[in-house]
Amino acid sequence: MKMRTASRRRPILPPAVAVLLFLLIRCGADRSPSGPSGIRTVPLNGGAPAVTVCRWPGDKAAAYTIGFDDFRASHFDVARPALNGAGIPGTFFINTAAVTRWNSLRRMAEEGHEIASHTWSHARCSRIGENELRRDIERAIEDIRNHLPNVHKVPSFSYPFGLLDESSKAVVSRYHLCARSGSGGIETGDAEHTDYQALKAVGAYPPYDIDRLNAMVMEAVGSRGWIIVYFHSISDRNRSGPTTIPLDLFRRHLSFVRGRGHDLWFATQGEAACYIRMRQTAVLSASVKNGDRIEVRLEGKVPDFGPAVPISVALCRPSEWIGRSISAEMEGGGRRIQVHEPDPSRFLLDMPVPSTCVVYATQ
Numbered sequence: 001m002k003m004r005t006a007s008r009r010r011p012i013l014p015p016a017v018a019v020l021l022f023l024l025i026r027c028g029a030d031r032s033p034s035g036p037s038g039i040r041t042v043p044l045n046g047g048a049p050a051v052t053v054c055r056w057p058g059d060k061a062a063a064y065t066i067g068f069d070d071f072r073a074s075h076f077d078v079a080r081p082a083l084n085g086a087g088i089p090g091t092f093f094i095n096t097a098a099v100t101r102w103n104s105l106r107r108m109a110e111e112g113h114e115i116a117s118h119t120w121s122h123a124r125c126s127r128i129g130e131n132e133l134r135r136d137i138e139r140a141i142e143d144i145r146n147h148l149p150n151v152h153k154v155p156s157f158s159y160p161f162g163l164l165d166e167s168s169k170a171v172v173s174r175y176h177l178c179a180r181s182g183s184g185g186i187e188t189g190d191a192e193h194t195d196y197q198a199l200k201a202v203g204a205y206p207p208y209d210i211d212r213l214n215a216m217v218m219e220a221v222g223s224r225g226w227i228i229v230y231f232h233s234i235s236d237r238n239r240s241g242p243t244t245i246p247l248d249l250f251r252r253h254l255s256f257v258r259g260r261g262h263d264l265w266f267a268t269q270g271e272a273a274c275y276i277r278m279r280q281t282a283v284l285s286a287s288v289k290n291g292d293r294i295e296v297r298l299e300g301k302v303p304d305f306g307p308a309v310p311i312s313v314a315l316c317r318p319s320e321w322i323g324r325s326i327s328a329e330m331e332g333g334g335r336r337i338q339v340h341e342p343d344p345s346r347f348l349l350d351m352p353v354p355s356t357c358v359v360y361a362t363q
């Protein structure tokens with residue numbers, strides 16, 4: 001597919017030079033010697049190891065969330081197989097009074113999709129009184145918990161009809177970590193600019209301009225932001241309607257997004273909102289132990305209603321560890337921590353919050 005933004009994104013530097021410059025800047029290599037492979041790194045005993053919290057897990061450029069509003073049979077029958085095939089989790093906002101297939105939703109939750117609230121009655125949140133809204137929201141959460149025993153938290157909400165105001169935001173904030181509005185474009189992903197109770201989003205409506213939608217995903221990649229797109233029904237009979245997108249168009253978007261998996265963190269709404277909040281408050285430190293290990297300590301707190309998303313932490317590879325495998329485990333001889341090595345100069349750890357882990361080279 002041709003990207004309309006391609007000409008604007010032509011790199012100024014040749015890719016190889018850009019990558020080298022990136023590595024030098026990332027690892028502060030101007031202070032450090034060249035390793036045996038020519039990669040400039042920091043020696044293990046050269047002081048406190050440089051350690052940073054990644055903007056997004058896996059150090060991806062941007063976060064991508066795909067949401068579905070209302071309870072529709074096509075979410076399970078049509079969207080779910082397409083999402084599972086692409087390895088992308090969805091966030092399904094259900095107005096629980098309309099649900100007829102709790103078993104389907106239970107299965108989706110087991111598969112890693114998020115089951116979120118869209119109120120009980122599909123209420124106009126800014127138009128009903130505070131007490132009525134509270135009851136409606138409580139009823140939805142109760143339904144989800146009663147029917148889906150595998151769902152313990154309901155971090156996410158979306159406002160029916162996109163209707164919200166300051167008073168409904170305040171009510172929603174007592175029950176959910178984050179709430180999506182119906183419009184507004186792309187989230188910056190910066191904690192200080194995130195209105196957790198009125199998240200911006202891009203709705204898919206006729207004429208279902210997939211090129212435009214895909215271009216907005218690339219815009220989020222360019223700005224290192226967070227894009228939330230949302231749909232209603234998906235038709236496998238090629239029907240199109242005000243809230244029904246034909247499956248072939250939906251698939252075109254999904255395959256575009258999947259093809260950008262190296263740039264995008266595919267997250268549910270609750271995961272992405274929780275990551276932003278934890279990234280803001282995380283306190284990170286690292287020190288060398290016994291001359292050959294790095295201890296990394298991550299302090300912080302999982303917010304109320306939030307899922308326990310691990311935080312990605314990046315470290316420069318010490319020059320002594322060039323060409324060696326790196327392992328990490330939780331302090332106290334416990335669980336292995338996943339280590340990613342996106343390039344030879346650094347590595348990433350997925351750390352629970354809070355936790356301390358020990359990193360070492362194994363060969």
Ligand SMILES: [Zn+2]
Nearest residue numbers: 069070160161
């Ligand atoms: Zn709705």
